[in-house]
Amino acid sequence: QQQVKQSPQSLIVQKGGISIINCAYENTAFDYFPWYQQFPGKGPALLIAIRPDVSEKKEGRFTISFNKSAKQFSLHIMDSQPGDSATYFCAGRQGGSEKLVFGKGTKLTVNP
Amino acid sequence: GAVVSQHPSWVICKSGTSVKIECRSLDFQATTMFWYRQFPKQSLMLMATSNEGSKATYEQGVEKDKFLINHASLTLSTLTVTSAHPEDSSFYICSARADRGPSYYNEQFFGPGTRLTVL
Numbered sequence A: 001q002q003q004v005k006q007s008p009q010s011l012i013v014q015k016g017g018i019s020i021i022n023c024a025y026e027n028t029a030f031d032y033f034p035w036y037q038q039f040p041g042k043g044p045a046l047l048i049a050i051r052p053d054v055s056e057k058k059e060g061r062f063t064i065s066f067n068k069s070a071k072q073f074s075l076h077i078m079d080s081q082p083g084d085s086a087t088y089f090c091a092g093r094q095g096g097s098e099k100l101v102f103g104k105g106t107k108l109t110v111n112p
Numbered sequence B: 001g002a003v004v005s006q007h008p009s010w011v012i013c014k015s016g017t018s019v020k021i022e023c024r025s026l027d028f029q030a031t032t033m034f035w036y037r038q039f040p041k042q043s044l045m046l047m048a049t050s051n052e053g054s055k056a057t058y059e060q061g062v063e064k065d066k067f068l069i070n071h072a073s074l075t076l077s078t079l080t081v082t083s084a085h086p087e088d089s090s091f092y093i094c095s096a097r098a099d100r101g102p103s104y105y106n107e108q109f110f111g112p113g114t115r116l117t118v119l
Helices: none
Strands: A004-007 A010-014 A019-025 A030-038 A045-050 A056-059 A062-067 A072-077 A086-094 A100-102 A106-111 B004-007 B010-013 B019-025 B032-038 B044-051 B067-073 B076-081 B090-097 B108-110 B114-118
Touching: A004 A086, A010 A019, A019 A030, A019 A086, A019 A106, A030 A062, A030 A100, A045 A056, A045 A062, A045 A072, A045 B108, A072 A086, A100 B044, B004 B090, B010 B019, B019 B032, B019 B090, B019 B114, B032 B067, B032 B076, B044 B067, B076 B090
Parallel strands: A010 A106, B010 B114
Antiparallel strands: A004 A019, A019 A072, A030 A045, A030 A086, A056 A062, A062 A072, A086 A100, A086 A106, B004 B019, B019 B076, B032 B044, B032 B090, B067 B076, B090 B108, B090 B114
């Protein structure tokens, strides 16, 4: 019940294309779903996050779509750029303890 | 705002020695900090939750006597890897949960990580 399943493991997109990363969770105690971007040798940086009472959140080129009944959420990166090439992690936060449970990550490569 | 620093950024040590890693929240207070480790091309695994002024809570399978955590102030937590061995070589990352505030309510902000190599 702790897992967050993330797919795909790797993704290659052409510049200007849409990158889509999917996550699914089992723990209904999660109260917050952040996405993190991590560059090699660096710590993760919060990209965008959503609460389960919202179905979609958009910030610039980044959009989270959230389906509470299906326990799924996804990250869409519009107009993908080579600078977006990084590893992306979705996570679920346990209400109360506030521990983050991470997906296994998606390595995104955006070709110029 | 919401900057978390770690020191050192990388460290190489001999087997059997102890290494201390500092995690500081630079512009906000953090009653709670978290310590993670990350192996190459893998996800972050939570090691322990650190609360200011109290004992850390360790995740199952993490040796508390090996990974000593001290959270002495609202802006500083330290992780000491005692008697380090090559299998402890990893990327250690801390995060700080911002105490209640207008902009950073309950957000966790991550440090840049510390690369530990044990020879």
